[in-house]
Amino acid sequence: MQKAMKVKLARLIMSLSMAMPMLSAQAEVTGAALAQQGAPSVPACLSCHGARGEGLAAAGFPRLAGQPAAYLEKQLRAFAGGQRVNPQMQGVASALDDSQIRAVAAYYGKLPGWQAAPSANPAAANPAVAAPEAWKRGQKLAIRGNWNKEIPACFACHGPAGAGVAPHFPALSGQPAAYTRSQLKAWQSGTRTHDPQGLMKSVALRMSPAEIDAVSAYLANPLPMSREER
Ligand code: HEC
Numbered sequence: 001m002q003k004a005m006k007v008k009l010a011r012l013i014m015s016l017s018m019a020m021p022m023l024s025a026q027a028e029v030t031g032a033a034l035a036q037q038g039a040p041s042v043p044a045c046l047s048c049h050g051a052r053g054e055g056l057a058a059a060g061f062p063r064l065a066g067q068p069a070a071y072l073e074k075q076l077r078a079f080a081g082g083q084r085v086n087p088q089m090q091g092v093a094s095a096l097d098d099s100q101i102r103a104v105a106a107y108y109g110k111l112p113g114w115q116a117a118p119s120a121n122p123a124a125a126n127p128a129v130a131a132p133e134a135w136k137r138g139q140k141l142a143i144r145g146n147w148n149k150e151i152p153a154c155f156a157c158h159g160p161a162g163a164g165v166a167p168h169f170p171a172l173s174g175q176p177a178a179y180t181r182s183q184l185k186a187w188q189s190g191t192r193t194h195d196p197q198g199l200m201k202s203v204a205l206r207m208s209p210a211e212i213d214a215v216s217a218y219l220a221n222p223l224p225m226s227r228e229e230r
């Protein structure tokens, strides 16, 4: 390589490496601003997903904090593209451009997840279990599955304690029961598609309404969990 060329290349690499942290700092600002204030055509995410991305259990709005950023990005693109149907989120996601999607997903991905901040989740903060039988049945499905019906353990894919496995498997624990239920039903009815290799569709199709209710109740409030149940 000629000397002039080498110098040029070195300069380029240097300017790039200086630009990179600036770019990511800019993305962080954008992500936080979108979440907290929104943008001209984008409502602030916190109005539905909570000030710390903890969700709104009473309304069945999901927690976003601590979910894998790649998973959140994928969902935003799916709402915009119609592979996942939800009137509220379709409007929001369609109003975001590509760099905003990446920024806001990165922002929520970095916030403490359910395990790091259990008290941030209203569902998890309340240890009262309304229907202990259903909760127990849900616990069994989550941890062991139901092999008579070829339903694998949820935690086999979603990680121990349902805490999620980046980048593809979202956390399930600490989500509002109404939200988990609605997603399993969405796979059954075909309004949520695009899961890798149809993995979730095939799981959801094997589940009865009672099993869906049970596992949703358990996942909203998976504590207490004894050591041998993990
Ligand atoms: C008007 C209320 C509302 C606003 C504002 C809102 N969301 Fe949502 N969001 C929802 C609802 C409801 C769902 C659940 C949709 C479903 O059932 O499929 C959801 C789901 C999501 C999901 C999927 C989560 C998962 O676990 O799969 C993501 C990602 C998301 N929202 C991101 C955002 C971002 C980013 C913003 C701000 C730019 C935002 N939302 C603003 C109501 C809202």
Ligand code: HEC
Pocket (backbone or CB within 6 Å): 062, 074, 141, 142, 151, 152, 153, 154, 155, 156, 157, 158, 168, 169, 170, 171, 172, 179, 180, 183, 184, 193, 194, 195, 196, 199, 200, 203, 215
């Ligand atoms: C074979 C692996 C696998 C198993 C087993 C599995 N899941 Fe999933 N699940 C996935 C994948 C992959 C996704 C992400 C789909 C996507 O990209 O939209 C997912 C997503 C979900 C979501 C959406 C979460 C959200 O934030 O919107 C729910 C709810 C869910 N799974 C519930 C369950 C339950 C309940 C069980 C057990 C009965 C279970 N899963 C078992 C792979 C699995």
